[in-house]
Amino acid sequence: MPANGSPTATPRDATPDLSRPPSALGRAVQLGLDIDGVQRQITHYEQVLSVLRRQQENWAAGARGEQDVVQVLVGMDDARWHVLPDRRWPGTRRANIDVILVGHGGVFVIDVKNWREATVEDGRLLRGDADASDHLVKLTDQTVAVEDVLIAAGLPPTEVVAMLVLAGRRNIRHQLGRIVLLGEQDLARDLARRGARLSPELVERVKEELDQGCPPMPRDDPPPLSLPATPTPARPAASTPRRGRRPVNGAGAGAGRPAASAPRPLPAATQAEQEELFSRDELWQELLDAAGREPIEGWMTWLHPTQARLTSRTYSGPARIRGAAGTGKTVVALHRAKYLAARGERVLFTTLVKSLGPVYRALMARMAPEHVDRIEFMNVHTVAKRCLEESGETRPYDEKAAGTCFWRAWAQVGQHSELARLGLPLDYWKEEVFVVIKSRGLTDAEQYARLSRVGRSTPLQPVHRRAVWALFERYEKLREERRVLDGGDLLRLARDHVRAQSDAGGRRRYDAVIVDEVQDLGCVAVQLLHACVGDRPGGLLLVGDGQQTIYPGGFTLAEAGISVVGRSTVLTRNYRNRENIVRYAQAVVGDDSFDDLDGVQERGRREVEVVQHGGEVHEAAVADRAAQEAALCAHLTRLHTERDARFGDMAVLAPTNAEAATWLRVLLRNRIPAVSLECYEGGGNPSVKVGTYHRSKSLDFTHVALPDRNLFPPPRQPSESDDGYRERLRLERRQLFVAITRARDTLWAGVRPNPNDARPA
Numbered sequence: 001m002p003a004n005g006s007p008t009a010t011p012r013d014a015t016p017d018l019s020r021p022p023s024a025l026g027r028a029v030q031l032g033l034d035i036d037g038v039q040r041q042i043t044h045y046e047q048v049l050s051v052l053r054r055q056q057e058n059w060a061a062g063a064r065g066e067q068d069v070v071q072v073l074v075g076m077d078d079a080r081w082h083v084l085p086d087r088r089w090p091g092t093r094r095a096n097i098d099v100i101l102v103g104h105g106g107v108f109v110i111d112v113k114n115w116r117e118a119t120v121e122d123g124r125l126l127r128g129d130a131d132a133s134d135h136l137v138k139l140t141d142q143t144v145a146v147e148d149v150l151i152a153a154g155l156p157p158t159e160v161v162a163m164l165v166l167a168g169r170r171n172i173r174h175q176l177g178r179i180v181l182l183g184e185q186d187l188a189r190d191l192a193r194r195g196a197r198l199s200p201e202l203v204e205r206v207k208e209e210l211d212q213g214c215p216p217m218p219r220d221d222p223p224p225l226s227l228p229a230t231p232t233p234a235r236p237a238a239s240t241p242r243r244g245r246r247p248v249n250g251a252g253a254g255a256g257r258p259a260a261s262a263p264r265p266l267p268a269a270t271q272a273e274q275e276e277l278f279s280r281d282e283l284w285q286e287l288l289d290a291a292g293r294e295p296i297e298g299w300m301t302w303l304h305p306t307q308a309r310l311t312s313r314t315y316s317g318p319a320r321i322r323g324a325a326g327t328g329k330t331v332v333a334l335h336r337a338k339y340l341a342a343r344g345e346r347v348l349f350t351t352l353v354k355s356l357g358p359v360y361r362a363l364m365a366r367m368a369p370e371h372v373d374r375i376e377f378m379n380v381h382t383v384a385k386r387c388l389e390e391s392g393e394t395r396p397y398d399e400k401a402a403g404t405c406f407w408r409a410w411a412q413v414g415q416h417s418e419l420a421r422l423g424l425p426l427d428y429w430k431e432e433v434f435v436v437i438k439s440r441g442l443t444d445a446e447q448y449a450r451l452s453r454v455g456r457s458t459p460l461q462p463v464h465r466r467a468v469w470a471l472f473e474r475y476e477k478l479r480e481e482r483r484v485l486d487g488g489d490l491l492r493l494a495r496d497h498v499r500a501q502s503d504a505g506g507r508r509r510y511d512a513v514i515v516d517e518v519q520d521l522g523c524v525a526v527q528l529l530h531a532c533v534g535d536r537p538g539g540l541l542l543v544g545d546g547q548q549t550i551y552p553g554g555f556t557l558a559e560a561g562i563s564v565v566g567r568s569t570v571l572t573r574n575y576r577n578r579e580n581i582v583r584y585a586q587a588v589v590g591d592d593s594f595d596d597l598d599g600v601q602e603r604g605r606r607e608v609e610v611v612q613h614g615g616e617v618h619e620a621a622v623a624d625r626a627a628q629e630a631a632l633c634a635h636l637t638r639l640h641t642e643r644d645a646r647f648g649d650m651a652v653l654a655p656t657n658a659e660a661a662t663w664l665r666v667l668l669r670n671r672i673p674a675v676s677l678e679c680y681e682g683g684g685n686p687s688v689k690v691g692t693y694h695r696s697k698s699l700d701f702t703h704v705a706l707p708d709r710n711l712f713p714p715p716r717q718p719s720e721s722d723d724g725y726r727e728r729l730r731l732e733r734r735q736l737f738v739a740i741t742r743a744r745d746t747l748w749a750g751v752r753p754n755p756n757d758a759r760p761a
């Protein structure tokens with residue numbers, strides 16, 4: 001996911017227009033906005049509203065009906081928006097869709113109703129006393145059909161917005177399922193609020209797809225009126241002429257401008273009409289707000305067709321999306337969350353790292369402001385804590401106290417056992433207890449004795465396993481005496497609570513749970529998330545990549561009791577990293593096989609299609625600590641001053657918290673704006689992000705610097721066993737791989753000639 005810098009606005013020649021509200025004008029100048037452009041948009045919205053008003057009049061009069069509406073709409077086309085009236089409803093033989101509107105704000109299927117007595121009660125639309133949900137169902141079906149046409153091109157579902165507009169009404173805005181119900185006079189504001197979502201090229205592409213998939217309805221009867229010239233700007237696009245009548249989009253008559261036989265133009269609305277249609281001040285404000293927000297990124301509104309299809313795929317049970325680094329897994333996961341939320345489902349989007357929740361949330365707020373509040377972004381431990389609060393558990397979750405209990409258990413039992421003679425670091429035994437035993441929720445020695453320790457390559461003989469179990473039991477005894485819970489307890493108790501609730505027929509807390517970076521979670525954590533939705537169709541989606549496992553340990557989905565057979569997809573196009581960065585990263589882990597939650601070893605060197613070629617990798621030899629600092633700061637400054645790179649698009653990554661803190665101080669001392677990744681919550685931040693490889697998980701940056709690329713080979717502890725050393729090395733290589741693959745365009749790596757130097761403190 002991109003962790004970008006400050007938002008951009010497009011400065012243009014801005015001649016102040018004193019007819020605009022002074023506060024808005026001041027803000028526009030401050031933002032460096034294209035004031036003429038904004039003015040053009042306002043004019044456009046005025047025209048859209050005039051068209052809708054005319055529709056209303058036509059219907060009210062019961063007059064010429066739809067054909068007249070078409071004639072009026074034809075005049076609406078301009079270079080920025082396409083109004084596509086009277087299109088075939090795909091999948092039907094005769095039915096039509098009244099209006100599809102396509103422009104930089106997105107794609108809209110619009111239905112206008114001239115209902116005076118429409119109300120919304122308890123989320124239901126009523127016309128007078130009668131339930132009007134049939135109309136919503138029809139509009140939803142039309143929208144889904146348009147979505148299906150565009151998904152094949154790459155437009156994610158839910159980018160097509162269904163709008164029911166109540167003619168002549170104002171101050172109405174309701175979300176009814178996936179339909180936005182608006183008053184006529186609220187429409188302009190709503191369109192403006194969406195800002196620019198599609199580039200001009202994509203607008204044209206969508207239009208072409210719709211011309212194919214939703215062609216104009218054939219008509220035999222001639223147009224009823226002879227028409228004056230249209231006042232709207234000419235648009236060069238050609239479109240399908242209709243039988244027996246004029247081209248719909250103003251094409252065909254010389255220079256793109258309708259001639260005598262051209263469709264009836266849209267008469268300019270009078271000032272008085274415009275005043276009635278909407279408040280210009282409010283609209284102006286919406287346009288400014290939209291322009292001042294962070295710009296939408298391409299992937300937020302346009303995907304590869306494979307990705308787009310996954311976002312709305314129907315799964316009959318738990319499902320999985322896999323794929324190498326940068327292949328758009330998180331992007332698909334976010335779009336799916338949006339898709340499900342738009343259908344009214346209660347969605348949890350979760351992962352291990354707490355700080356990613358706000359980052360994902362900030363991205364969703366830009367992608368889908370209307371749905372962001374319907375999705376919970378929470379890490380798995382927070383989910384567990386909430387469940388336990390409900391269950392009445394009173395013991396506190398206290399990792400520090402739990403750690404103390406462990407070291408006391410080691411002192412009392414472990415250090416006198418066979419384990420001490422294996423030449424493994426003491427942390428190895430802590431991981432064995434916390435990650436291998438507790439994160440699987442094992443409760444008896446037999447289970448552990450038989451366990452296939454996925455992710456651990458150092459073999460343990462029965463005598464060692466018995467010693468580990470004795471250590472575990474002593475730790476548990478001390479922890480219980482202290483009356484605290486560790487992370488494993490928290491997750492296990494929460495899992496059991498949720499399972500008990502669902503066995504008792506309680507209401508599920510979520511309809512869908514999407515888990516990103518699933519490879520970083522333990523078995524019990526995944527079981528807890530599974531318990532929240534069970535095997536419900538479309539309920540659980542696991543997203544991740546075993547090659548990016550950066551924590552010790554592991555598990556298989558079979559151990560967790562989850563089957564994704566027939567519901568697993570592998571993504572293979574890398575969108576993030578330029579080619580040279582991909583190659584450099586692959587060289588680090590290419591020889592290491594890995595397990596992707598299914599117990600099958602996969603080759604480290606994977607087939608990946610790289611979308612972006614080029615890319616820069618710089619290795620800088622740094623003799624000592626002072627040289628390392630100087631070279632790093634010079635590199636970042638050069639990128640900024642000579643290449644115009646924003647500090648906000650750069651990251652400095654290090655393997656440990658202590659090193660990250662050191663590099664943060666170094667940058668600040670050298671007057672380079674920098675912020676810790678721990679404080680980063682997504683959105684525009686103009687400073688260099690500094691953090692650990694672990695914290696950089698799932699994020700990406702245009703430029704990445706690794707001051708200490710790696711101690712390659714890292715120093716081996718004198719007492720360390722071969723197996724332990726190899727296992728540690730493999731984990732370090734995977735961590736380094738994750739850090740390298742955060743870089744989009746450039747990677748800078750400080751390399752120390754003497755690999756046996758200690759890392760800086």
Ligand SMILES: Nc1ncnc2c1ncn2[C@@H]1O[C@H](COP(=O)(O)OP(=O)(O)OP(=O)(O)O)[C@@H](O)[C@H]1O
Pocket residue numbers: 001002298299302303304307323324325326327328329330331332545548575576697698699700741
């Ligand atoms: N269809 C797309 N078009 C353009 N860019 C895309 C597309 N899909 C993804 N991207 C870009 O690729 C980047 C990587 O995507 P994403 O974070 O979803 O990959 P990932 O597979 O989850 O990566 P990782 O496993 O390394 O965290 C995104 O930040 C986005 O900029």
